[in-house]
Amino acid sequence: MLDFPSWKIWAVALTISVGTILALPNLLTEQQAAGLPAGVPSQHLNLGLDLRGGSHILLEADRADIARSRLETLEDIVRTELRQADGGVIPHLDLSVREGSISFTVRNPADVDRAIESMRGLSRPIGQLSAQRDIDVNLMDGNRVVIRPTTAGLNAEVDAAMTQAVEVIRRRIDELGTREPSIVRQGETRIVVQVPGLQDPEALKALLGKTAKLEFKLVDTTADPAMAAQGRAPPGSQVLPHVDGGVIVVKRRVLVSGDQLIDSQPSFQDGLPVVSFRFDSVGGRRFAKATQENVGLPFAIILDGQVISAPRINEPILGGSGIISGNFTTESANELAILLRSGKLPVALTVIEERTVGPDLGADSIRAGAIASIAAIVLVAAFMVVTYGRFGLYSVIALFLNGIIIVGVMSGLGATLTLPGIAGFVLTIGAAVDANVLINERIREELRKGRNVISSIETGYKEASRTIFDANVTNTIAAVIMFWFGSGPIKGFAIVLIIGIVTSVFTAVTVTRLMVALWLRRKRPQALTL
Amino acid sequence: MRLLKLIPDNTNFKFLKWRNIALWGSIAMIVASIALVAIRGLNFGVDFAGGLMIEVRFDQPAQLDDLRRTVSAAGAGEGSLQTFGDPNTVSIRMPLPEGDDAAVQKIVQTVQDTIRAEHADAQFRRVETVSGKVSAELIRDGALAIFFAMIGISIYIWFRFEWQFGVGALFALIHDVALTLGFFALTQLEFNLNIVAAILTIVGYSLNDTVVVYDRIRENLRKYRKMGIEEVLDLSVNETLSRTIVTSVAMVLALGTLVLFGGSVLFGFSIAMLLGIFIGTYSSIFIGAPILMWMGVGPHSFLPADASGPDARTKAQNEAQGQV
Numbered sequence: 088m089l090d091f092p093s094w095k096i097w098a099v100a101l102t103i104s105v106g107t108i109l110a111l112p113n114l115l116t117e118q119q120a121a122g123l124p125a126g127v128p129s130q131h132l133n134l135g136l137d138l139r140g141g142s143h144i145l146l147e148a149d150r151a152d153i154a155r156s157r158l159e160t161l162e163d164i165v166r167t168e169l170r171q172a173d174g175g176v177i178p179h180l181d182l183s184v185r186e187g188s189i190s191f192t193v194r195n196p197a198d199v200d201r202a203i204e205s206m207r208g209l210s211r212p213i214g215q216l217s218a219q220r221d222i223d224v225n226l227m228d229g230n231r232v233v234i235r236p237t238t239a240g241l242n243a244e245v246d247a248a249m250t251q252a253v254e255v256i257r258r259r260i261d262e263l264g265t266r267e268p269s270i271v272r273q274g275e276t277r278i279v280v281q282v283p284g285l286q287d288p289e290a291l292k293a294l295l296g297k298t299a300k301l302e303f304k305l306v307d308t309t310a311d312p313a314m315a316a317q318g319r320a321p322p323g324s325q326v327l328p329h330v331d332g333g334v335i336v337v338k339r340r341v342l343v344s345g346d347q348l349i350d351s352q353p354s355f356q357d358g359l360p361v362v363s364f365r366f367d368s369v370g371g372r373r374f375a376k377a378t379q380e381n382v383g384l385p386f387a388i389i390l391d392g393q394v395i396s397a398p399r400i401n402e403p404i405l406g407g408s409g410i411i412s413g414n415f416t417t418e419s420a421n422e423l424a425i426l427l428r429s430g431k432l433p434v435a436l437t438v439i440e441e442r443t444v445g446p447d448l449g450a451d452s453i454r455a456g457a458i459a460s461i462a463a464i465v466l467v468a469a470f471m472v473v474t475y476g477r478f479g480l481y482s483v484i485a486l487f488l489n490g491i492i493i494v495g496v497m498s499g500l501g502a503t504l505t506l507p508g509i510a511g512f513v514l515t516i517g518a519a520v521d522a523n524v525l526i527n528e529r530i531r532e533e534l535r536k537g538r539n540v541i542s543s544i545e546t547g548y549k550e551a552s553r554t555i556f557d558a559n560v561t562n563t564i565a566a567v568i569m570f571w572f573g574s575g576p577i578k579g580f581a582i583v584l585i586i587g588i589v590t591s592v593f594t595a596v597t598v599t600r601l602m603v604a605l606w607l608r609r610k611r612p613q614a615l616t617l
Numbered sequence: 618m619r620l621l622k623l624i625p626d627n628t629n630f631k632f633l634k635w636r637n638i639a640l641w642g643s644i645a646m647i648v649a650s651i652a653l654v655a656i657r658g659l660n661f662g663v664d665f666a667g668g669l670m671i672e673v674r675f676d677q678p679a680q681l682d683d684l685r686r687t688v689s690a691a692g693a694g695e696g697s698l699q700t701f702g703d704p705n706t707v708s709i710r711m712p713l714p715e716g717d718d719a720a721v722q723k724i725v726q727t728v729q730d731t732i733r734a735e736h737a738d739a740q741f742r743r744v745e746t747v748s749g750k751v752s753a754e755l756i757r758d759g760a761l762a763i764f765f766a767m768i769g770i771s772i773y774i775w776f777r778f779e780w781q782f783g784v785g786a787l788f789a790l791i792h793d794v795a796l797t798l799g800f801f802a803l804t805q806l807e808f809n810l811n812i813v814a815a816i817l818t819i820v821g822y823s824l825n826d827t828v829v830v831y832d833r834i835r836e837n838l839r840k841y842r843k844m845g846i847e848e849v850l851d852l853s854v855n856e857t858l859s860r861t862i863v864t865s866v867a868m869v870l871a872l873g874t875l876v877l878f879g880g881s882v883l884f885g886f887s888i889a890m891l892l893g894i895f896i897g898t899y900s901s902i903f904i905g906a907p908i909l910m911w912m913g914v915g916p917h918s919f920l921p922a923d924a925s926g927p928d929a930r931t932k933a934q935n936e937a938q939g940q941v
Contacts, residue, residue, distance in 0.1 A: 145751065147750075292722065296722070438746070438748075441746045442743075443741075445740065447742065456880065459875045459883075462874040462877075462878055463870065463871040463872075466874060467867050470867055471867070473620070473621045474620060476620050513872070513875055514822075514871070514890070517871050520867040525829065528857075535626055550836075554828065557828045558825040560777075561825060564770050564773060565820055565824075568762055568769060569762055569814065571762070572762035573810075574758060574810070577814045
């Protein structure tokens with residue numbers, strides 16, 4: 088017991104110092120911590136959204152939706168290819184989209200091989216090493232060509248769409264000017280958005296819920312309004328709802344799309360809020376051409392399948408920029424400008440989970456958690472000292488060190504403290520106390536059996552350590568499983584528990600043992616009150 | 618200084634004498650708990666039921682009936698309202714509406730707007746919406762977590778001790794989890810993700826207790842080869858009794874402060890844990906230990922470990938004393 092080699096003493100001291108140094112930045116304000124020289128730990132303990140207030144939003148994309156839009160794009164490509172294939176137009180019949188594949192019948196049997204060849208030419212390899220391709224082309228009944236997107240191709244498409252969606256969302260949220268948003272892809276089709284300290288979560292959700300697909304299409308002035316009201320449109324046209332109510336018939340062909348927008352700002356025209364936009368050079372040329380060809384005709388500005396407004400083209404718009412007027416408020420004009428600036432989402436996202444905590448509830452929770460933690464520590468500390476005297480005092484010192492090291496490790500790792508995490512913290516105190524209770528009770532027992540002081544302490548630590556080990560392994564198993572399966576609050580709780588179990592075994596066993604050993608060396612007591 | 622001793626030295630309670638009563642009592646409690654859960658059901662929070670929860674605070678004590686009418690007037694269906702923590706704060710829960718995921722979002726907006734229109738002082742402290750898909754996943758993950766924790770821990774005990782100990786631990790855990798669920802069915806306290814964390818912690822804590830007792834049983838089985846199993850079990854429980862009580866008191870002190878000062882959000886969690894301390898302590902003494910007897914644990918259970926048994930231990934102790 089007495090032979091605590093000096094390297095061990097140093098190792099213990101070093102561990103405690105590192106923990107303390109990592110914990111120290113928490114005493115500084117954020118500005119002070121930011122001013123620390125490089126290399127000095129300056130990380131604060133991350134507070135979870137439930138403590139600092141903020142929004143947690145889980146978005147999900149519909150895989151079937153991605154598959155559908157992929158098929159639509161493919162249909163366009165196939166049509167174009169049939170017109171422009173090597174060796175001239177391929178005459179075909181009955182081009183249709185059915186059950187996730189596109190098929191057409193080649194009219195002239197001599198063209199079948201050429202049709203298959205040109206369709207296969209449309210396929211692209213997936214990744215760089217894989218031999219898989221994004222579409223399969225097969226022949227049925229001798230003259231019907233079937234083009235089916237492969238699962239691997241869809242997977243790659245989903246992956247690309249989600250990566251891009253994360254980028255678009257990041258741009259949109261950055262526009263809100265919030266600090267430290269976290270936007271993380273989760274699983275195949277989900278994105279977790281966490282924004283701390285948000286005053287208006289509704290604005291955030293409005294930004295996330297919109298695809299922001301902007302299109303300019305010509306209004307079909309020949310359509311019969313009565314038929315349009317029933318939802319029927321002439322061939323090549325479609326009926327779309329107008330945001331101000333009613334419907335409007337537009338040509339299916341997209342005149343210009345919003346993909347080529349490079350900027351968009353809210354502004355005012357005749358005292359009314361409007362949204363200005365600017366195209367890149369390609370988009371600008373296309374927009375100029377389209378407006379030139381259709382002077383005098385109304386064209387519809389369509390956002391996510393809804394017509395915002397349908398002004399008449401008074402003159403060609405050559406500068407590549409224009410203005411969208413509509414029934415805007417200042418807020419909605421600003422929102423649309425942000426959406427257009429950030430680009431459209433490659434896929435529609437739905438909010439499937441939202442948790443928003445107001446900043447004052449967060450502050451209340453911190454206060455409650457802090458009061459509970461301090462009260463728990465004080466009560467337990469008093470109880471330990473009353474029960475075990477000097478040895479109780481040692482365990483209380485160990486408890487304090489434990490608390491500091493947990494904060495230090497969590498700050499250092501960048502782990503997040505949540506409200507359930509505070510509960511985990513309080514429980515860790517319980518676990519640390521239990522280790523000391525086990526040791527001290529065992530020492531008492533050995534003393535009763537008539538062993539001398541040093542031998543009792545030695546046996547007490549040795550016998551109790553095994554139990555402490557087993558007990559904490561079981562707790563760790565529970566904590567790791569919680570971390571694994573747990574979502575949100577459970578995870579936050581498990582993190583503190585896992586860190587706390589390790590640090591509490593260290594402080595409750597190793598650190599108290601060191602303190603006891605130093606005391607024994609100094610005093611060499613013949614009797615022990617325990 | 619005279620130190621506090623909650624339990625006198627060398628107690629000799631005959632715990633095992635009560636084993637049959639305890640067993641039947643425990644089985645009855647488990648059955649009753651399962652029946653309660655089956656009949657009354659658990660009061661699932663939004664995490665598990667899906668739907669929405671809005672916590673709103675007013676400047677004065679809330680008039681629940683008025684507010685209920687306001688919420689109904691929003692046209693999004695009936696809400697279940699209750700004060701939350703203090704009389705000024707109300708939690709409004711509404712079930713998952715028919716329709717798509719976006720429907721929930723619309724209702725949240727409508728309800729908030731309606732309340733804002735009638736009460737200028739309303740502050741929305743917390744808004745949670747969970748779609749049916751997510752809540753189903755949360756239920757599945759929660760159940761899996763509890764299941765795997767129980768299995769994982771039992772397997773560990775089996776490896777560290779003997780299979781009988783693993784079975785005993787597992788049965789004690791089933792008892793603890795069942796009774797906790799029964800408590801939530803009985804009180805209709807909200808059952809949410811925090812409670813799953815609490816149950817997992819109870820599982821860990823109860824095991825902690827069981828391991829301490831088992832560890833001593835193993836030690837005593839090796840030490841007193843001639844002693845009857847009932848005496849060994851009683852002796853082990855008595856020897857660890859002081860530790861059991863002291864630790865439980867410390868835990869009750871810590872959790873008691875959480876219940877009293879931890880705030881409304883943590884209340885359910887803390888109360889579940891507090892209950893778990895009692896259930897867990899009971900189950901290690903009255904379920905974990907007697908089960909070993911029924912399954913025929915005796916000194917022979919540790920025969921393979923004989924070579925490193927009592928003799929080696931004495932030797933190690935002598936060495937230890939020699940160093941002094």
